[in-house]
Amino acid sequence: MNPISPLLERLLKLPTPATRNLLVQRDLRVPMPDGVELLADRWAPRTGGERLPTALLRSPYGRNGVFGTLLARPLAERGFQVLIQSTRGGFGSGGVFDPLRQEREDGLATLDWLVRQPWSGDAIVLVGASYLGYVQWAVADRLPPQVKAMIPQVTESGLTLEFLREDGLSLETPFGWGVQVAVQERRFALFRQRAQAKKLEQALNTRPLAQADVVAIGHRSDYIQDVLTRPEHHPGWAAADHRHRVADVTVPVSSVAGWYDIFLPGQLRDFRTLQEAGRRPRLTVGPWTHAGRPDLLAGTGQTLRETLEFGLAHARGEEPPERAPVRLFVMGEEAWRDFASWPPEGYAPQRFHLQGGGALAPEPPGESAPARYRYDPADPTPAAGGVRMAPDAGRVDNAKLEARADVLTYTTAVLGDDVEVIGDVSAEIWFRSGLRFADVFVRLCDVGPDGRSVNVCDGLTSLRDADQLAAVPVRLWPTAHRFRRGHRIRVQVSSGAFPRYARNPGTGEPHATAVTLRAADQEVHHDPAHASAIVLPVRDFRQ
Template sequence: MNLVSHLLERQLRLPPPITRDVVCEKDLRIPMSDGVELLANRWTPRDGGDGLPTALLRTPYGRGGAFGTGLARPLAERGYQVLIQSTRGGFGSGGTFDPLRQERADGLATLDWLVEQPWSDTIVLFGMSYLGYVQWAVADALPPQVRALIPIVTESALTLEFLRADGRSLEAPVGWGVMVSLQERPFARLRQLTQERRTDRAFRSLPLSSADVAASGVRSAYVQDVLAHDARAPRWAELDHTHRVASVTAPVSSIAGWYDIFLPGQLRDFRLLREAGNPARLTVGPWTHVDFHNTPFTEALDFGLAYARGEEPKPRPPVRLYVGGQDLWRDFESWPPPGYSPSRWYLSSGGVLGAEAAGEPDRYRYDPADPTPAVGGVRLVRGGGAGRVDNTALEARPDVLTYTTPVLTDDVEVIGEVSAEIWFSSSVRHADVFVRLCDVDPAGTSWNVCDGLVSLTSADEVTRADVTLWPTAYRFRRGHRIRVQVSSGAFPRFARNPGSGEPLASATTLLAADQQVHHDAAHPSAIVLPLRDA
């Protein structure tokens, strides 16, 4: 296993370990409050593991492979012992897997058990995505032995952003539901590539209620819930742990990505922590949800271990952001940082983005049978399908409008919350408005910075669509141009709007629509950018 240790050290750019001689005690049985037992593996140095700070990881993805070796081993080699537990109903743990719903009771029971173990002293909660969400589920009732939380690309309400009635996501919640329903089948890892293609085809199912069977051959209760209930439904109320965030007493280090699916909620959680006086800090890098980088391990060692040992971590400003375009890490005192004010950049005739709105409406036709595709950006996919990509082919489509500034004579720095106000009308009542901010380099290549979508239910009248884009930190350099795209979808990141007003799960009618973007003096469509003050 020393070869694996060396490979992980190089791949993750980690400091040398304290020891490479670690052992894994498998299948510890941890009782829950209802008598169900969950299984866990304990990774420790072969000598001297008892009493080290315990990193607790609770995961629905199994205790081996990338999670056991890739997460637990590097921590166990560098000052921790690690308890990695399979959540209820998966990978040998008892009970039935019901995603997101049982993590508070089971998490508290696990902590109660852990503090009673003679080999455990202080505890650090650690993990990304679902492994971060389970930290928030217990965050307001932590025993004093928990000295720090490190939630990574996650947030306290997790799936609710996907289920907004005015902007329903498809790829992330349905794709994840299909993935977890298949992950314990034989050779699941080997089948992953072909499964992804099958799932992609299933996103086009009509009605969408058949997508889970089309993708996996089995019915998924979670996928059916996602399709049938939006974020306002009582079905999801118990999954929202936002109200617990302000009550967290242990220090928190949040790690986020500019192209991560959970970024807005993670920034909200950070603001709640700081407003409550928590010594929280935030790091946001140029990452997507599935990027695997060394920052989580750096925080586990520099931040988590320090607090677990009763020390203060090395001082650092509360907010560290990777500023795109400038391609530098910079420190700030808060999020959003002071010194940035909202500035409107107006859409105008001739595809111009500038100081005032003018001209007749621009038109395009949107056909949900040939939906505008999701290209890069905030997606739960691997490889080059997410993050910052070349938008040339997307912008050549007839269902995508673009508005571009003249060449910039000075740098323009944008840090904070981005939004758009698009005056819009359609030949149908139900339509979506997707807005994307891009950086056009001197060679003419358009690179996406951030974007967002909103659904309208009265689009047959001229309506102002208020679109919330993903936050960003970006410097548009002198010699570049700023561009705004407007379209009516990003499929399959967002569910395609059928135009018929039918419920998402049961819709079978697809209506093509003629869309108009208005930008006259009475309807001043604009993007609102938080610009650095002069």
């Protein structure tokens, strides 16, 4: 018996295994139509493994380590055989890794090969997080009948594209991921993570950014160059965009997401698309980040339990245990709750208006002068916690951030009743800059009785006519949060969150080639004619 098995059972809160005696077949060769061969490992019970349902995972991160230990072993001990394949161009698989663009053809060819194997049963379940979930969407509208369910975790069908919005380049995540996959197979890569993190920080501060990939990894990266020069709707991303396939998916789908996950808006969009197409998808959203260490175990445990409960039932032709379609962890209340849909019914949009003197209230603002601050891209407003792949992602104390002169705060009076917010969050900020090009960043926080301000959700919009006073729409991350009686609701307004978002140089130059940085004086207006507000989907407990 592998000693890690009982430890994982406790850590991941898994049911007792059917066996702990496993067989692993290494380096199975899976041919692609162009002659390239991709390598895969098969995990199965040493006896009785043939013809069991197969959990398929396709990964750009290798087949050993966390993927074998945390995913393959627990599933192979509990009713599945598991096939983990290295995607093209990595960890022994042939060809050249071209992120995102190869997964449809290779995924379909892999499924075609899998159903023809003598050990393969008549049921397949697609499983995996992040890129391993994205590859599921790449083939989801052309699945063979043997595929009975999909379990995508912290992922979405248009991976990367949300980061590349023309009105807000989310720099850190796609750049950092490009660096990660470029160096992950180097000798002693695991032991060089601290040094690599310093290189990444130096690279993100490089001007022009077009040279940052060389700083981080020592050579050019086509993927990173595309991130810097090709916005979301550029034709070069067409092969990576599978959003149009979601409505045609007919197998049962159970998605696992996180409130501070980098892919949350797209994952919720995919879920709603399935609902609107008349499917019966399931959704679970926890208080998780994308890859934080505690969240990795919690999210992985949830996905494994969902694969065993939902996926294995469908693989056996059975109905999974009855459960509400949507299960959400409501932060603030710190409890799981069930709902019929996303967004749930019963939550009406309520405007909380920014007021003179730093107040926030449902009432429209009175006459007041605009608030002003100076944004300097040479000393950019930093990212603190939130939606990142950094060690401090998620919920953090915002005291240091809110003490900066380039961050405005607006806070309600102490709440006399709970205020529960579940759904899509947005803001409308009347804003003007001394420069034509500027950003507006808005963050929602929960301020406890001790004065500690903790971030709930946030978002950013980039402007091209910022020198004209206008109402700027800002789309924040969706959330489920209860602001408790005795707490206060706070809104931050600033002009950046670097390096999560690329800093705005103020010149209008493209991000890849910008060198000059120009500081700007910014204005936020809150008066009867310019009623800046955050819009929260609120449940009224008194009705």
